Amino acid sequence: xxxxxxxxxxxxxxxxxxxxxxxxxxxxxxxxxxxxxxxxxxxxxxxxxxxxxxxxxxxxxxxxxxxxxxxxxxxxxxxxxxxxxxxxxxxxxxxxxxxxxxxxxxxxxxxxxxxxxxxxxxxxxxxxxxxxxxxxxxxxxxxxxxxxxxxxxxxxxxxxxxxxxxxxxxxxxxxxx
Numbered sequence: 543x544x545x546x547x548x549x550x551x552x553x554x555x556x557x558x559x560x561x562x563x564x565x566x567x568x569x570x571x572x573x574x575x576x577x578x579x580x581x582x583x584x585x586x587x588x589x590x591x592x593x594x595x596x597x598x599x600x601x602x603x604x605x606x607x608x609x610x611x612x613x614x615x616x617x618x619x620x621x622x623x624x625x626x627x628x629x630x631x632x633x634x635x636x637x638x639x640x641x642x643x644x645x646x647x648x649x650x651x652x653x654x655x656x657x658x659x660x661x662x663x664x665x666x667x668x669x670x671x672x673x674x675x676x677x678x679x680x681x682x683x684x685x686x687x688x689x690x691x692x693x694x695x696x697x698x699x700x701x702x703x704x705x706x707x708x709x710x711x712x713x714x715x716x717x718x719x
Contacts, residue, residue: 564604576594620678
């Protein structure tokens with residue numbers, strides 16, 4: 543692997559780590575209280591039982607804390623208060639993207655756990671990037687080069703599948719994808 547590729551891979555993982563941790567932590571911690579409170583839109587639930595307030599809050603908190611530790615290590619996310627905005631965008635955006643993916647799956651009448659390739663793996667990335675573009679566009683543009691974005695898009699599905707398989711083996715997920 544060339545140095546440029548290795549740098550792009552490392553940068554992609556480092557910058558996305560708060561979003562990755564948020565997404566994984568929400569599933570890991572789970573919860574009881576569905577965000578949609580059992581509401582339906584047409585025949586289907588709005589989001590379903592898999593999206594809970596506890597998962598949302600614990601996922602965002604865990605991802606945000608991960609980002610704080612990263613920032614304390616090397617100042618990755620800009621000066622204060624920009625770093626708070628960037629970390630909030632990465633974590634909340636990841637959760638909003640994941641919720642949007644679930645919303646789409648319910649509209650397609652897909653049950654919880656039914657795979658929807660690309661959406662399942664990249665919805666949280668899209669949410670994080672969209673919120674970053676809205677709240678910290680200069681930081682996003684200066685840190686997410688085309689190469690880094692391509693790496694994120696390529697490695698995230700693999701990381702997503704690996705973490706979901708681990709969650710399945712640990713009994714935290716009903717399906718391994």
